Amino acid sequence: MDRRLLSLLTILALGRVGYAAGPEVEYPSGFRQWAHVKSMVIYSDKHPLFGQFGGFHSVYVNPKGLPAMTKGGSFPDGSVLVFDLLEAREENGAYVEGSRKLIGVMVKDRQRYKVAGGWGFEAFKGDSRTERTVTDATAECFACHQKQKANDFVYSGFRP
Numbered sequence: 821m822d823r824r825l826l827s828l829l830t831i832l833a834l835g836r837v838g839y840a841a842g843p844e845v846e847y848p849s850g851f852r853q854w855a856h857v858k859s860m861v862i863y864s865d866k867h868p869l870f871g872q873f874g875g876f877h878s879v880y881v882n883p884k885g886l887p888a889m890t891k892g893g894s895f896p897d898g899s900v901l902v903f904d905l906l907e908a909r910e911e912n913g914a915y916v917e918g919s920r921k922l923i924g925v926m927v928k929d930r931q932r933y934k935v936a937g938g939w940g941f942e943a944f945k946g947d948s949r950t951e952r953t954v955t956d957a958t959a960e961c962f963a964c965h966q967k968q969k970a971n972d973f974v975y976s977g978f979r980p
C-alpha cells in the first residue's frame with residue numbers, strides 16, 4: 821500500500837480513539853425554536869435518573885425528526901433530539917426553572933453512528949456550546965437508550 825495512504829489511514833483511525841461511538845456531534849443551534857415534545861421534573865432520588873439528570877427538563881425535536889416523533893416509526897438521518905436540563909428551584913410552592921445544567925443531544929446518522937443504533941450522543945455543559953462532557957457515548961448514553969430499541973432508541977413520546 822502507498823505509504824502516504826497508509827499514514828492517512830492511521831491518522832483517521834487514531835482520530836477516532838477516545839470517542840467510541842463515532843465522530844463529533846454538533847451543537848444544536850436554535851433548538852429552543854424547535855417543537856417541544858414533553859417536560860418532566862425529576863426531584864428526588866426515588867427516580868433512577870436523579871443523580872445524573874435531576875432537575876427540570878424539556879425535550880425538543882427538530883423539523884426533520886418531528887413526523888417520526890408524532891406518528892412513530894424510525895427517525896430519518898438528520899433528526900436531532902435535545903434534552904434540555906435546568907435546575908428545578910422550589911419557590912412559593914412551585915417548581916420553577918433555574919439555570920441550565922446541561923443539554924443532552926441525539927443526532928441520527930445511520931452511517932456515522934452505526935455502532936450506537938445510528939445515533940450520535942453528546943452532552944454540553946450549562947450554556948456552553950463547546951464544553952462537551954461525554955467521553956464514551958456507548959457506556960454513558962447508549963447503554964441505557966438501548967432498552968428502547970423497539971422505539972428507535974428514543975424514550976420520549978410526543979404529548980399532543
Ligand code: HEC
Pocket residue numbers: 858859860869879901902903924925926941942943954960961962964965973974975976977
Ligand atoms: C439510565 C438511563 C439513561 C442514560 C444513561 C441516558 N439517558 Fe437519555 N433519556 C433517558 C430517559 C428515561 C429519557 C426520557 C425522559 C423523559 O421521558 O422526559 C431520556 C431522554 C433523552 C433524550 C430525549 C430523547 C428521548 O430519547 O427521549 C436525549 C436527547 C437524551 N436522553 C440524551 C442522552 C445522552 C446524550 C446521554 C448520555 C450523556 C443519555 N441520554 C443518557 C434515559 C437515559
